[in-house]
Structures are given as structure tokens and as C-alpha cells.
Amino acid sequence: MGQLIKIQDYVSRYEQNIYLYPSRYVRLKKQQWGKLKNAWENNDASLFTGPQEVAKDWLEEEKKPLVNKIKGFWKLGKKDKEEEEELEPLELHKQMNEETNEEDVLRFEANFTYRPDTVEELKHQFLDQLFRFQMKWASSTLTEKSFVEKAFYYDEKLTFFLKRFPDTFLVLYSPIFLLKKAPVEVETIIITPTGIWCVSILEEENDAVFIGSKERFWVKRVKGVEKKGLNPVLALNRTGKIVQQIFRMNEIDLPIHKVVLCRNGYIDYPSPPYDIELIEKRNYDEWFNGMRNLRSPLKHIQLKAAQALLQYCQTSSIRRLEWENDDED
Numbered sequence: 001m002g003q004l005i006k007i008q009d010y011v012s013r014y015e016q017n018i019y020l021y022p023s024r025y026v027r028l029k030k031q032q033w034g035k036l037k038n039a040w041e042n043n044d045a046s047l048f049t050g051p052q053e054v055a056k057d058w059l060e061e062e063k064k065p066l067v068n069k070i071k072g073f074w075k076l077g078k079k080d081k082e083e084e085e086e087l088e089p090l091e092l093h094k095q096m097n098e099e100t101n102e103e104d105v106l107r108f109e110a111n112f113t114y115r116p117d118t119v120e121e122l123k124h125q126f127l128d129q130l131f132r133f134q135m136k137w138a139s140s141t142l143t144e145k146s147f148v149e150k151a152f153y154y155d156e157k158l159t160f161f162l163k164r165f166p167d168t169f170l171v172l173y174s175p176i177f178l179l180k181k182a183p184v185e186v187e188t189i190i191i192t193p194t195g196i197w198c199v200s201i202l203e204e205e206n207d208a209v210f211i212g213s214k215e216r217f218w219v220k221r222v223k224g225v226e227k228k229g230l231n232p233v234l235a236l237n238r239t240g241k242i243v244q245q246i247f248r249m250n251e252i253d254l255p256i257h258k259v260v261l262c263r264n265g266y267i268d269y270p271s272p273p274y275d276i277e278l279i280e281k282r283n284y285d286e287w288f289n290g291m292r293n294l295r296s297p298l299k300h301i302q303l304k305a306a307q308a309l310l311q312y313c314q315t316s317s318i319r320r321l322e323w324e325n326d327d328e329d
Contacts, residue, residue: 001029001127002162002169002190004138005306009176009183010146011317013137018307021137022298026167033126040115040122127163134162144317157201161188165291168193168298170306177242178314186239191306193296195255198239200232202262210262212269212278232260233276240275243309250308254301259287 003025005014014021038044116122135153139146152158161171170191177184190197202210208222210229217228236258243256260267262280272278279287 001130001134001167002165002171003167004134004158004162004173005170005191006172006175006310006313007135007138007148007152007158008174008185009314009316010139010148011141011144011315012139012310013141014170014306015310015313015315016141018303018310022168022170022303022306025137026298029130029167033123036126037119037122040119043115131159131162144319146315146317157188161190161199164288165190166294168294168296168302169291170302172309172313175309176314177312179242179312183314184238184242186242187235189239189243189309191302191309192291192294193299193302194294195257196243196305198236198243198256198258200236200239200260202232202260202267203264206264207281208265210265210267210269212267212272214273233258233273236260236276242312246308246312247305250304252301252305252308254305 003014003022005018005022006012116125132153135148139148158173161169161173172189172191174188175186177186187198187200190199204220205222208220211219211221212233213231216231216234218231220227220229240256240258246252247254247256257277258275259277259279261284262278263284265280266282267278267280269278277287
């Protein structure tokens with residue numbers, strides 16, 4: 001499951017320490033899945049919490065006092081401590097203060113009202129609950145939080161980028177960059193261990209045909225009816241240019257791919273720009289499988305790229321009420 005490191009202008013835990021959270025997430029997700037799968041295979045009764053406990057809507061969790069949420073979650077392992085020792089002294093001091101207070105905020109424990117019949121069903125339910133947990137990491141820290149639009153919890157495109165790709169893919173979903181004091185919303189950016197993918201999803205009716213051109217508008221043709229829509233290449237070029245400029249300033253050398261993605265339709269563009277990849281029904285499976293099969297571990301250059309991009313992202317948040325009260329005390 002890919003990692004959501006930024007969504008629009010919400011405050012993100014990854015902004016605090018991009019060198020810590022991605023590797024911790026990968027390791028701890030594997031640990032939790034292994035523990036859950038073992039419990040399922042051995043019919044462990046503790047796997048089931050019953051309808052009464054699950055009935056507590058997870059959306060209501062934010063109403064609980066923070067002190068009740070600062071419990072357990074996942075304890076720092078030995079490898080985490082080793083990674084901390086490699087950090088710069090100032091960064092390590094900041095991180096230690098943060099984690100001393102935080103003690104692994106946002107407890108994640110999968111809850112089930114019934115025993116899934118198959119491993120695949122178990123996996124899907126696990127990913128559903130992990131997705132909600134990811135949304136919390138991408139919209140809150142110990143002291144700050146952003147107000148998430150509920151629509152994002154049901155956004156099929158967002159869940160596609162997260163659930164269908166490897167753990168080492170870092171996703172910025174519709175991020176807003178602050179450039180020369182002006183906010184600029186760009187396309188989705190996926191930072192993989194081997195390159196950057198700027199993706200514009202172009203999808204409407206099934207089997208729709210999009211007629212591409214260099215003009216400001218493309219033509220969509222479906223069931224004999226034509227309709228104009230904005231050329232997605234324009235936003236892709238803007239996104240690619242911003243990423244390229246930030247990388248140049250930070251001396252980051254990673255290939256940048258720009259993709260128009262149409263999973264359920266076709267793109268008819270005889271001579272597209274040389275630096276634009278058109279992925280549609282006829283070549284989608286090949287592209288998708290190639291992305292999923294990229295099993296390279298997290299790389300330092302990848303995390304450096306993520307940090308550089310996050311530094312230029314706009315963030316809108318408020319201080320948590322519990323911490324405001326603590327300050328007053």
C-alpha cells in the first residue's frame with residue numbers, strides 16, 4: 001500500500017521527518033499484517049472485536065481526549081533506534097522530543113465483526129482500515145490538525161494510488177505548492193525509488209474516446225455525442241516544470257515521467273508530445289503491472305526528493321485544542 005505523504009494543503013506527519021516515517025510504515029505494516037494473518041490462520045478469537053466495539057465510528061475518534069489516543073500504537077523497534085543514531089544532532093534532538101511526547105500516536109488495530117472467509121478478503125479489509133490510518137498521518141501531527149473533506153475517504157482515485165501500489169511509493173495527492181507566495185494546485189505526484197510520476201487521470205464514461213491535440217480543449221466522444229474538456233497535458237506540464245525546478249535547486253537527479261491515465265477509455269492522439277505518456281485501456285495492464293512489480297526498497301535520493309517537494313507545499317492547519325489548553329496551564 002502506497003504512502004500518502006501529502007494531500008492538498010493538509011498538515012502531514014511526513015513533513016516533520018521524511019527520513020523516519022516511510023521506513024517505519026513499511027516495517028510496521030508488514031509486522032501488523034503478519035500478526036493479523038497468523039491470528040486468522042489459527043482462528044484466534046482476539047481477532048474479532050464484536051459489533052458493539054466496532055460500532056464506535058472511527059470518524060468520532062478525533063473527539064476523544066488526546067491523552068486517550070496517546071497509547072501503544074506500535075513501539076519503536078531496535079531498527080528505529082539505530083536509524084535515529086544516524087540523524088544529525090539537531091534533527092535527532094527534535095525527533096526525540098517529538099517522540100517522547102508522542103509515544104506513537106494514532107493506534108492502529110484492525111477490527112472485524114466477523115472472520116473473513118479468505119485471505120484475500122482479510123487483506124482487503126486490512127487495507128481499508130490501514131487507509132483510514134494513512135489519512136490521519138496525512139492530516140495531523142501531535143500538535144496540529146487539518147480538517148479533512150469527508151469526500152477524500154471515498155475518493156476512488158486516491159484509494160487506487162494507495163491500495164494498488166507498493167509500500168515504497170510516496171504519494172502527493174493534488175498537492176498545493178506555494179510558489180512566490182502564490183498557491184498552485186498541481187496533479188498527483190508519485191515518488192518511486194527509481195523516478196517521479198506526475199499523473200493526470202482522465203476518466204468519465206466507460207469506453208469514452210478522447211481526441212487529443214495541442215489545443216486548449218480535447219474532445220470526448222461517447223455514444224455518438226461529443227463534448228469538450230480541458231487538455232490534461234497543460235496541467236501535467238505545469239506539474240512537471242515545478243518538480244523539475246525544485247529538483248534543480250536541490251541538485252536532485254531523478255527521471256520525471258508525465259502520464260495521462262485513462263483506465264476505462266481510449267485516447268486518440270496520433271502525435272502526442274514526446275515527453276507525455278498516454279496510458280489507456282489498450283496499454284494500461286502493461287503499465288500497471290510494471291509499476292506494481294517495482295520492488296526496489298526506499299532510497300535516500302527518493303526521500304531527499306520527497307523532502308524537497310514537501311518544503312514547497314502549502315500547509316493549512318490549526319493547533320490541537322488539547323495543546324492550546326496545555327499552553328494556557
